[in-house]
Amino acid sequence: MNTSETSLSVVIRERRSVRKYDPDFKISQEEILDILKEAALAPSSSNLQPWKFIVIQDEAAKKELRAIANNQEQVETSSAVIAVLADREMYRNGEKVYRSSFEAGYMDEATMGRMIDNTNKLYPSIPLEMRENIASFDAGLVSMQLMLIAKARGYDTVPMGGFNRQQLIDRFQIDERYMPVLLLSLGKAAVPGHKTTRIPIEELVEFI
Template sequence: MSQKYNTLSEIIHERKSVRKFEASTEISKEEIAAMLSEATEAPSSSNTQSWRFIVIQDSEAKKKIKEFSFNQEQIETSSAIIAVIGDTEMHHNIDEIYRSNFEAGNIDKLNMERQIQNAKALYPIAPTEVLLNIASFDAGLISMQFMLIAKAKGYDTVCMGGFDKKQFAEKFELEDRYVPIVLIALGKAAAPAYGSTRLPLEKIATFI
């Protein structure tokens, strides 16, 4: 296993977007599942957890995805592609989520019932655009969390929004409620990632 990092600050600074992966590196289904499970500790809107995942390790499936993803090399050479999918009908899980939270002892029955009532009054009638924005925002939170977890375990990633989402949805026969948000290539870097700079804080933050 490659270098592991001891602090969150190290992980954040060492994580870079890698576009050349070692095609021979294999990552087990169990290890990817463990990383995804840990990533689900990310926050989400009203804890609706609108994210879904398709983990693609099959070489022929990756080749097909590459065809409608601007032929990006990392799609085919990565150990896996994690497709992060947004569920725009997240309200179907409201009862299960809040009842589970109650059974875990995190909220009392009164709060559970109030939260279920409030969520059911909001999400089922929200415009599709609003629901898509929520799902996209939640997908961004968990995607970043997953990439940091992967880096902490010695793996590399790159997050990609540049792919034909309609063709992806058709290939994987997604229901209308499920919307592809990003693809995350996961593996071991075959070449160093390019460095990048950031705007100075005084240009992007105001303290009042």
């Protein structure tokens, strides 16, 4: 096992859901952007990157958000709360994504054109529920990557699904194109997260 594999294993093993944060510890917008930039390297269907992030740091806004999120303390005491949104209309990203790949030299112009055309034909014809499932799955991938990157930098997180989605949409004026998937508290732990156990993997794996 090389050093990078060892480091990743340590990060995975040490990451825990933290609900008690140091309210005086702040993470800069610049570093949060850097964390999100790395997280957004996560894979996604057709590389359409169907996600958007609202980073909530304002103290008054966090107080309002706490009420929306079932009064969970970490919403108000963490350095930031990141609302992860899934893009129901991810196909609208196609031209930007594939043109960027063409300009970077990762595909030729004919391939770019074909990818754009295929995306614009396929995705709008997919039923909305299926597009929502695709976008939610990809939003989960970017969220997990975000949590591991944060831990590697010495920060702590907890993903939260317990919040009123309609109230979040109304308060932060979220366009109907986007679907709230989860809230993610980011900060410095005041109390370590609880250790947990896992079902033995042998019970959950079948080799064929």
